[in-house]
Amino acid sequence: MLNRSVLLGQLSQIEGKLFSDYSNEYALLIESWKKLIQDPEFQDRAQESSSPWSLPSWEENLSLSYADNPNPIDSYVAIAADGSQIYPDRHSGTLCSLVNIGIIVAHYQSQKSSIKMDTKPYVHLFEEKDWFEAIDIVNCRRQELEFKHALQAALEIPTDNPIVLFDGSLIFWHLENMSERLHDEYLPRYLALLDYYYKKKILIAGYISMPKSKELVNLVRMQLSDCDPNNNDAHTQVDHMLDTHVAQSFLQPFERTILFANHSPIVKLYPAHLKPYFFYLHVGDEIVRIEVPAWVAESKDNIDSIVKTICDQSRKGFGYPVVLSEAHEQAVVKGPDRDFFYHTIYDLGQQQKRMIAFSLKQVKKRIVSV
Numbered sequence: 001m002l003n004r005s006v007l008l009g010q011l012s013q014i015e016g017k018l019f020s021d022y023s024n025e026y027a028l029l030i031e032s033w034k035k036l037i038q039d040p041e042f043q044d045r046a047q048e049s050s051s052p053w054s055l056p057s058w059e060e061n062l063s064l065s066y067a068d069n070p071n072p073i074d075s076y077v078a079i080a081a082d083g084s085q086i087y088p089d090r091h092s093g094t095l096c097s098l099v100n101i102g103i104i105v106a107h108y109q110s111q112k113s114s115i116k117m118d119t120k121p122y123v124h125l126f127e128e129k130d131w132f133e134a135i136d137i138v139n140c141r142r143q144e145l146e147f148k149h150a151l152q153a154a155l156e157i158p159t160d161n162p163i164v165l166f167d168g169s170l171i172f173w174h175l176e177n178m179s180e181r182l183h184d185e186y187l188p189r190y191l192a193l194l195d196y197y198y199k200k201k202i203l204i205a206g207y208i209s210m211p212k213s214k215e216l217v218n219l220v221r222m223q224l225s226d227c228d229p230n231n232n233d234a235h236t237q238v239d240h241m242l243d244t245h246v247a248q249s250f251l252q253p254f255e256r257t258i259l260f261a262n263h264s265p266i267v268k269l270y271p272a273h274l275k276p277y278f279f280y281l282h283v284g285d286e287i288v289r290i291e292v293p294a295w296v297a298e299s300k301d302n303i304d305s306i307v308k309t310i311c312d313q314s315r316k317g318f319g320y321p322v323v324l325s326e327a328h329e330q331a332v333v334k335g336p337d338r339d340f341f342y343h344t345i346y347d348l349g350q351q352q353k354r355m356i357a358f359s360l361k362q363v364k365k366r367i368v369s370v
Helices: 004-017 023-037 042-048 128-155 173-177 180-199 215-224 233-238 243-247 265-269 300-316 322-331 335-351 360-366
Strands: 076-086 096-108 114-125 163-167 203-208 276-282 287-293
Touching (some): 128 180, 163 300, 163 322, 173 265, 203 300, 243 287, 276 300
8 A cells, every 4th residue: 555645755855856847948949940941952951961860751831730620520430449458477377368459430420420339359379489479469469450340340331431540650660679570470461451441442540649759850850950960969959859849839729730751661661552641630638640641641632531530539539539539448458357357267277177377476466365
């Protein structure tokens, strides 16, 4: 049990150091941003330099922003799929994992709206040889299943033009930190699924709340270092800044930035029509990052539809899209579900007269007697 009085005393001793003041850094960031957007040659100079960071590219004027039409949408269909998991646990005595997928299909109409919710669990038994990669494998499979279930739900709506939202990035950063085997196995799978969305012309977008990206900040770094960051450390003056700090300086609620193309190393492996583009969108309470494939970004009508859907969903969800929130609620594996999973495995072991060695440590976490 937490001793709150002692905790409060300790926090009061460090309260002056709890929060840093980056106001000067922010002021420099905005000043530099204003300079670079007025430089017509900046993009060429930045791209021609040897940047240690990933730099985006763009076609429109950086000073532009686009406002969402405040008029409500008469009708649309929004789909989301999210996943949760139980990783294999050595304390449970078995190498069994669970991925639970939540799917939401929301039909909005002027007269009557409806929402369909569903969940689908997937159990996987690992072999001993895969134990050290088990967590990575579960994460990879979860994302693949999210793509599959959202696609299946969209294909069941042939008469409308559904928009599919995913919680997270369409740039598969996580694969860069995994083994070559997993990278080479799952990247083609993901891209094949994204390609199917393209073939069926189903609009998709990745929704990233509280993004930590620094691609726009990297442009400021280049400006501060006069496009020579390897011989000039002026870029370190904005090390604590994020892209959202740049965007908040000029975006009003329900406005978006122009489109940017991402050029991260893993993106080089994407086919041209699936290469990710991104923009920042003010949804009222925060600035979020939205990612779309190149084929979606090619049409302003596509982007307008996605923005209008996300803005309406955020208004309905008081700052966060309803379908993403509900998909998460359907997917999440809560404590009682987790206990049911492990107890069922234990019961199956008893029925088969197999030895299931549950850890006493895990038992004590669930039942404490005095």
